Every structure is written in C-alpha cells, then in structure tokens.
Amino acid sequence: MPPLLTTAKPSAFPLWRLLLLAGFLPVLLGIPSRGKAETEKITSLCSIHYPSDDRIPWECRELKWGDTPYRLFGKHWQDVLRFNRIDRRHFLGDVSIKVPKRLEDIERFTPMPPTWPEAEAEEKFIVVDQSEMFLGAYEHGKLAFSSPIAVGSEGHRVPNGEFRIDAVDLRHESTLYKVENTKRPYPMHYGLRFYIQKGEDKWISYWLHGRDLPGYPASHGCIGLYDEEMQKKYYHEPRRPILEDAKKLYEWVLGSRHDPGTFHNIKGPRVLIIGTPPL
16 A cells, blocks of 8 residues: 655745746745746646545535645545646646545545556566556565656657666766756656667667656656656745655665765666556
8 A cells, every 4th residue: 555645734825936936026025926838727626637536525625825735635635636637736726626525535645556466576666657657666566655647738748668777876967958047957856767768869768756846747758757846946935845756766666776966877677667647
C-alpha cells in the first residue's frame, strides 16, 4: 500500500501571493512569472479524461482567487491535487478542477495497481502510465508509492517502451530550456536519466525530475514530479514546501548508494512507459 500522505496544514493565503498572481510582485522583485501560455492553455482540468475517472463520481468546480487546497478540502487537500495531477502553484482562480462528490473516495489516491506481476523478480521497478499521468514505484511487484506526473506536450511526447535509469544528477539543469521570462536554465533537480535518443544534429536525453505540475501534458519530453523545494527557490512559492515526490523517487532509486551530488552513472531500476497522454 502507498504510504500515508502528510496532512500538514499549509500557511494561509498571503497578500504577497495575491500580488504575485496579479502580476505586480514579479515586476517589483524580478520574480519569474507564469507565462501566458501556462495560465491560458487550459482553464478547465475537467476536460481532461483519465481512465480512473470512471470509477469515482466527481463534479466540476471553478476556483476563486484566494482559494487554497487546505481551505477547501481540509485533510484531503493533497488527495484532490493528486486527483487533478496539479500542484499548489497552479491552484488558481478561474481554473476549474475535478472535485469528487465524496472526498473519502480519493483518500490516498492513486490509479496505479497495487501489484505489477511482471516485476515480481525486480527489486525496484518503475511504471509510467501516460494515460493516467501517474507513476508507480514497485518493489518485487508491489506498489511502494506513486505520484502524479507531468508528461510531454504535443510534439514532445515521451516515447513508450522499456528503459533503464542509467545516470542521476541531484541538481541537473536543462541545456535547452530556460525558466520562463528569464535566462536561467530550467532546473531538473533530482534528475534520473532513463533514455538517450539521437536527434537530427544532437543527442537528446530524457529524464525523470522535479518540475511544475499544471494538470495537463506540459513537458518537452521528460517526466516531471512534484518539487516544491525547487518552486520556492525559483518562483518564491509555496512558502513552505511539502510536496516533494521527485526527491522521494530519487532517494528510492539510489537506495544505499553513495551520492556525490553531481552527475554520475548507475545501473538503476528498469522503467516501463505505457499509455497515451490525455491530450
């Protein structure tokens, strides 16, 4: 069974975040703001269908500015975020999300099966289901934990197939993409490389790593997990990081191995990628 989710109460919705969302604070302090495409591409997560949606009755609710997950959903706030594959930084006014009619139905929410028989002989095995936008970490075929993910957008799909984690990098950075509205390389903290593909004029690496989760396919080919530690550093929110699935997966993959904190090769778990993204 997946471990219990922490139910720590996030801090109250502060004035500085209202200013940030309104676009004033980034200008005053030089904070990178959300790009136009990020906030306008999808305004209703209710339009995204996952196979597991059919098992849980839900209704569509439009968020108001000032709403917070904890204020609306109490101890189930993380479950609702997981159900929508979204992080706190994208819990925004005027965005519609799926809200189960009974919050108890999504306690410890995961669409990943509790067992993966094909992995019984594997000490560690990772399954990425793009149809569900969820990842499962298995130990001898039993689900140890799971996480919502961000997958590749149209034109940047993550390839399906079987791979193996062959390198890790605690503080990896993209050589191709920048933090929006800045010249800073996009952070790929807790990076786990699972595939290298030869492009037209260069080699392209695919990683599992920490990033934003907006609730829809948004990456350039990598697979992203919750990393609020990174978001606080680069976007100055949330004030108190809680969701850190990228770190959890990274530490699980490494196990007792020594980590120098820099790029290095390993023979890590196999990674199975299946399914088709919902968009």
